Amino acid sequence: MNYPAIECKNLSRWYGEVQGLAGLNVTLDKGVFGLLGPNGSGKSTFMRLLTGQIHASRGSIKIFGETIVPGNYHALRHIGYSIGEDIHFENETAVDFMKMLAVLGGEHGAAATKRAMEALDFMGMAEKANVRLCEMSKGMRQRVKVAQALLFEPDLLLLDEPLNGMDPANRRQTIDRVREWGESGRTVLLASHVLHEVESVTDRLMMLHHGRLLAEGRLSDIRKLIDRKPRRATIKGENLRQLISELLGDELITGFNQDIDGRFHLNTFDLPVLLEKLSVYGRSGIIETLETDDQELELVYGLLLSDNA
């Protein structure tokens, strides 16, 4: 196929007066891409448009050169899609659910069962094949969701918040699987509102804000943007003044203040090195608590929006 995996031109979608997506122009080829944005930024709208679930108010979408509109089912054979919402086929066992979808994809009989089991196995869910979906944890259902998207080894894999509700071990496994898929020469688009989730899978991303494409490019470039702004670590403990003097002397922090609870808020341009240093002190028992602002996404958006303004 010589066509791009995804080609959107001036793609817009309105929900009454609310703008879901506005004039999106995107062309994606092979590889893993992150689609980043807070809730309501248009990620799921974009995914639904790509899979022909909703009509575009304006513009066009092509998947591997084929136009996508609701009801044009031919182009869907290229796509594997893991939906953002929960599965909601509660009474089905994982394998029955997968088999049904395999048959809808064109397989039948033993071949459908085999395909269903292979996809479940790929996601480490083969042992739970006969468990009903309502009896599974959310993390397990999330893996079944990803497995059903992989049923037909799609050239384009769309994952809408696939890591929601997963425990760290499942998360790691899913991330590895997604990366594996992307490295096999296919296209993966992973939507998330958590920066480090996207970062764990890919370096290439698009950022949506209020339905508009705010930025696209390498995450490392965005990291540079983050590094332009001081980050904050908060510590609490006994006799921290000497430590803070040391950090100031090493120019690891650019300033600090103490709140009424006795916590010190440290400003730094090099958060990883500062955390490394603080963890050494933490082990010696000087620091009782250590917190960092985990609001990277807000920070990035703040920076990009202020730059755009």
Added chain:
Amino acid sequence: MINAIKSLAAFTWRSRMKNAGVIVFAAIALIPAIISFIAIQYADKAIGNPADFLREYIVPINVYFTLPFIALFLTLPTVASLYEKGAIAYIFTRPVPRWACVSGLLVGSILSAIPLLLLAALAPSLVFGIFRPESFGEVMSLGFMHSLLLILSVIPYSALCLLFAIWSKKPLLWAAFFLFFWGTVVGSLPGEAKMWSLHHYVMGLAKSMCGIEKVATGLLPPSATPPSNWLSVLVLMAGTAVMLYLAQLSAKKRDVY
């Protein structure tokens, strides 16, 4: 395509039959049998010919109430909840035409209605057959024709419910209006208006297949000039096809979110 239809029909069947609600439906389908049992216990002599009792009470109860109720509450929740929860996306994002998807859901709904309709039609006959063994042959034969009538009728009724479940976000209102009000009331009006109701053709079949001449309550009686069997079957099946066509059209038009 046939496999896709079969697969969705099997899913619909499973989702209905594994649901605890099926017990409620079975209880409702047993109401005519309970009425028959009470009647035979307390009014055995007044009943006279059991087949006449079935024709005047039980067949109308099933046609006016059990049939639309089962069609409504079996078909609507299956499809409407798929839309409400966004789960329909799992089906509509597969490389299958929408007509095959809606056909599968319809076939599954009809199949899951059949055991309940058999219960509603055969159980009362069985009650009379047991307590009045001399009329066993007659009531059971009526029971089979009654079953066939209900099965033929549930096809367009389910298609109508399917159409509303896909087309409207308030399908219960629409389906209840068309099945109960438009169906039974308009379908029993004197004059030509009733020809626009599916119920008129169902009652046409009821008259020729089960021999219904009157209903015990005297309300909403069958037409004195019913349509022929062929016309009734043709209208019911053509109606199903039209509603299926409109349902797949609605499935393409309606956004999933």
